[in-house]
Amino acid sequence: KNHKFKTKFSSNFKTKTKGGAMKNFINEYKNAYLAEFEGDFWGRLDKLCVTLCDPKFHPSIYLSSKLNSLRSHRHKPVNIAVVGQFSSGKSTFLNTLLGEEILPTGIVPVTAKVTKIEWAPFSLLKIVLNDDSEILREVSALQSYTDQRTKIKSVRNLTIFNSAEILKKVSFSDTPGLNSRSKSDTAETMRELQNADGLFWISLIDNAARASEKDEILTLPKEIKQNSLFLLSQKDRLSDDEISRVLKHSFDTLKDSFCDIVAISSRLQKDGKDDSGFNKVYNFINNLSKNKEKIIEQKTLNLIDILVDERKFYIQFYDKLCEIIDSWDKSCLERIEFYAEEYAKFYAKIKEISTDISETFMKSIYEKNSEYFRQNNGFFSKNYKKNEYKKPYFNKDEALMRLIYNDDNLSSIFRRLKSNFKNLNEQIKDEILSDYTRLKDEILFFKGEFETINRQNELHSIIEISHIAKIASEVYELFLKDFEKIYHEFTQNLALFMEKINIKIINNYQNAVKLSADFIGDKVLKSVDDYESDPLTFSLFYPKFDDFSKAILENLQYFEFENDFIGTSNFISREISHLRDKKSEILDKNYSYINAQKFRQETIISQITKAKKEFLNENQKSTKNLESL
Secondary structure: OHHHHHHHHHHHHHHHHHHHHHHHHHHHHHHHHOOOOOOOHHHHHHHHHHHHOOHHHOOOHHHHHHHHHHHHHHHOOEEEEEEOOOOOOHHHHHHHHHOOOOOOOOOOOOOOOEEEEEEOOOOEEEEEEOOOOEEEEOHHHOHHHHOOOOOOOOEEEEEEEEOOHHHHOEEEEEOOOOOOOOHHHHHHHHHHHHHOOEEEEEEEHHHOOOHHHHHHHOOOOHHHHHHEEEEEEOHHHOOHHHHHHHHHHHHHHHOOOOOEEEEOOHHHHHOOOHHHOHHHHHHHHHHHHHOHHHHHHHHHHHHHHHHHHHHHHHHHHHHHHHHHHHOOOOHHHHOHHHHHHHHHHHHHHHHHHHHHHHHHHHOOEEEEEEEEEEEEEOOOOEEEEEEEEEEEEEOHHHHHHHHHHOOOHHHHHHHHHHHHHHHHHHHHHHHHHHHHHHHHHHHHHHHHHHOOOOOOOOOOOHHHHHHHHHHHHOHHHHHHHHHHHHHHHHHHHHHHHHHHHHHHHHOOHHHHHHHHHHHHHHHHHHHHHHHHHOOOOOOOOOOOHHHHHHHHHHHOOOHHHHHHHOOOOOHHHHHHHHHHHHHHHHHHHHHHHHHHHHHHHHHHHHHHHHHHHHHHHHHHHHHHHHHHO
């Protein structure tokens, strides 16, 4: 009973557990892919992001993180990255905006880590370490985590929480700059710029737009330039004329990199002066905050362009593979008529040689006087009658001496015939194999180009790029192996056929000549015997040229190979046609595979483009409705 109860309980528990897991899965799927979205901008963005993160697209973790970051702007203000070379006044500028001395300043680089400044009703410092652990400290401890003169390698970034009113509209990211002593910190700055909604580039007014600075500015992400200010700090150190000259020089040098160039003075702002330049800064922040949805929309569109370009790259990968196959030189497979003509010439040469042999045989045909006795049966007695006549005589030994034993001419002829036939087949084989060799070389070059390919952007799918690399690395198995097999079969068949011709015709010529001589000689002798036994019934056999020619051709197996050397379905035509048919089958299979892969990428592009279009159309309708109100 105890055992039965346990078994029943266990079974019920498993059933409920499985049922519960299935329900949870269905609910999660519905929430993720069948969810209803709000009708505002952020609801439309949520819907678009769900499409872009469809599992069948194999989205990268970074893409999901990036999209989540864009969606989180619903509850966060815009973010402005602050960049500049050391001692340009970044920290002083931010302290002035915040109205509080929060960030450390100094004549040596002190901002060694990205320091984010966000709103909170209290002051607090959060330190994120490289192992993702977090430390909370008072803001007064900030300098010990940002000063480049201290060992802070374990710190990834910092966040200062402050109650300054301006932080409700905007958050800031104070960066180590693009000329930091640490490559990792410079990379962190670049990542921060890619995530930022706007940019303040700060430069000392008397060092503005120098060549080194311009080179760094050129590395800025293109999409952030339309929401960026170039700030010339410490304007109070120059006269108005000097400021005008610096502004003109900066504008001429950097007009394509920033939406505006402004001279500012933190000292004048703290003193309450109207000409501090900070009014333009505040206006810039207000406009950026008001246009938050437009900024997020544009960043989303930029991201979609990257994803579409990624898929286009994959399509180009498959197109390049198709181009290699399409450009595959088919000329040698189109030379069937030429090869057939060469085979027919070889066949005709055999007959020409047999003609020469027959003519030599005919020179050894003579006529000799002969006699035979026939019995006459009388009534009383039997007697024999002598009959004289002329009989044919084939001097076989003389003919063979001329052809084989005392003359090397026939041997030389067949050696040349063998060499020519071998060269012909080698030429065919080389030309056919060169067709495959060209494909092989191009495919292997293609393999080397793509088998170690890496993502060009963190937004790209790791799974997709790995699939591309896998196809490139397995290109032999996928595309070359079947081709190699049919070409190997072709060369084997060609070699076997050539060996067959060598054995039965070329190397057999002496035996064929002897057999032919024996055959004709025996036929002559038999005719003489038959004639002498019964002259009224039998006639003498005088060998003619055709008799020798036919005998030689038969003993050379000439007629056995007639269909292999002449006609529309000769051996070489059959083999090349078979090779071409097999090649077409393999090509069709390869094209089918490639086109299926391309179609998948084209479908993804279509789905992404459709989602993008719906997103833009709904945003435009919403904007028009708001304008009409």
